[in-house]
Amino acid sequence: MKIHEYQAKEILEDFGVPVPAGTVVGDPGAIDDTIGQVQREFDSEAVMIKAQIHAGGRGKGGGVKYCPDTATAAAEARRILGMQLVTPQTGPAGQLVQKILVCPAIDIAKEYYLAVTLDRGREQDVIIASAEGGVEIEKVAETNPEKIIKVWVDPQFGLQPFQCRRVVGALGFAGAQAKTVSRLVANLYRAYHATDASIAEINPLVLTEQGEVTALDAKFNFDDNALYRQKDIAAMRDLAEEDPAEVEASESNLNYIKLDGTVGCMVNGAGLAMATMDIIKLKGGEPANFLDVGGGASAETVRDGFRIILSDTNVRAVLVNIFGGIVRCDRVANGIVDAVKDLSLEVPVVVRLAGTNAEEAKEILAASGVDIVPAASLDEAAEKVVELTG
């Protein structure tokens, strides 16, 4: 699960990581008041206006602006709030900006990168830090890997004070400042650990002209599997940031991800679902979605699956690929027949059922009278469905 920058900063603040104050506003009518209030509170006419969406690269798309005076701030806030912000991470359609963060401008002396995430290979959390902040860490990793320092945290022992000092030393802090930043590193790790985050990133962490260290921008993602025990975090979910069809699918316990193609697909199992998308592409088509109806595909999940696939108007044909194991193909076939009848499908449906009771399933489909194109193999199914979208 993702959250907004302002929410990430609330978490950091709760765990004692200094963040620049700011105020979130979503109502266009409250823009001027909010700007004025931030200006008065921090005695600074210059403010930053920052679009709050769940995607990175906001600055590149014009969603983050430095505003030296009130007039600019008011104009920029009105431009950004409600804009369709396109960043390298949003896709060409962009994302509607429904909230902006207004914060006092800060005099930056130096920028750093600091993050905690999971190192899957080592099965340990890793703290990643660099004195090259404010840019994409992937770029630094490519061009100057020696400028990135990593410290791994053994799950058995936890983060040790000397490890924090090591990070801070590598970033070039000394004296009293080193102590402050050491505490900041420990607090960031504490926040990451306590919230079941999958990443907690501060980029940039800045040293101000006044000698203070603060988290200018922050990003948290969370382990979905742990949300059951993270009620406060789960409450931060912003459904407006997610694709409505994906939200609906998750409510039906289906795993759906919308893509840009024309071939809808419904598959049981995540690996087979990806493989089905792949073979559609190999046959010259473009998958419209990823949809895993789960190991226990039933008549209901099949029906929900069709409804969600068809909510995407780009879909010109649907491929159903179910490999029956514990789930019996004859039951799935009945579900398909019912769904095709009930939803009065207007696009062709290619069905490939294999595994347990596949023969009975074929008879059910053939006897049903509904317009379904049967396929005997994965290869044949992909070929047929791509032909039909032709």
Added chain:
Amino acid sequence: MSILVDKDSRIIVQGITGSEGSFHATQCHEYGGNVVGGVTPGKGGETALDAGLPVFDSCHEARERTGANVSLIFVPAPFAADAVMEAAAAGIELIVCITEGIPVRDMLRATAFVKKIGARLIGPNCPGLLTPDEAKVGIMPGNIATKGSVGVISKSGTLTYEAAHQLAAAGLGQSTCIGIGGDPIIGTDMSELLALFEADDDTEAMLMIGEIGGQMEIHAAEYVRDHARKPVFGFIAGRTAPPGRRMGHAGAIISGADESAAAKMKVLRACGVHVAESPAEIGAMIADHLG
């Protein structure tokens, strides 16, 4: 022979009185595997399944009374990591965790614990293991596999069934099929299993089915390059998956360029793994090479 499970495995099921647990315990029992009992805290003394298998309060007790050496876990996600550690502490040698949705933080603790004790964990979030005609420890449908000489290692359940189906059509069976799970943190990785298959007399070739996300396939490829003498075949799912999106499995997410399907396929090929371009060609490719 085979790897990890066979007709002599003595299997207990943790969570045997739950609906998933009892259903699949029955299937494993009916397949012919040696299911000797189950564990549900608070239900010790009861019996489970039509076979009337004994239920124990703890793994420790189950191990002492039945001599079990394999445990199959269907415990709900919030309690599953604890169940894994309980099995390891009781001296169970092979722990197979089917449960989906366990928090990463719990698994970090559990995998470290299991390794320290020296037990082996398969999964979580996996379909388990199947040694055709001998034992089924998990949820794979028994009828998909036939006895043979291809060792199958896979991150995906139904894609494993698909591969076994294609192998069967080509007249090839499997020594053991293992679903390792699609989570970011799992107990046993592909290279460890390749090494076990490499040492197994009944396995002539290995098939590894991977997907986007993480570096495991890359490390497995390096193992193949440096150590494998038997032919290794592969498939990587997710070449059409968009970066940064989680494709069903918690671990199936491209977080860097080297975690894409294309990048993994390239490394696999460079390390001498025969990689199928299409998921429909896995069986035919292996049959061509072995035939």
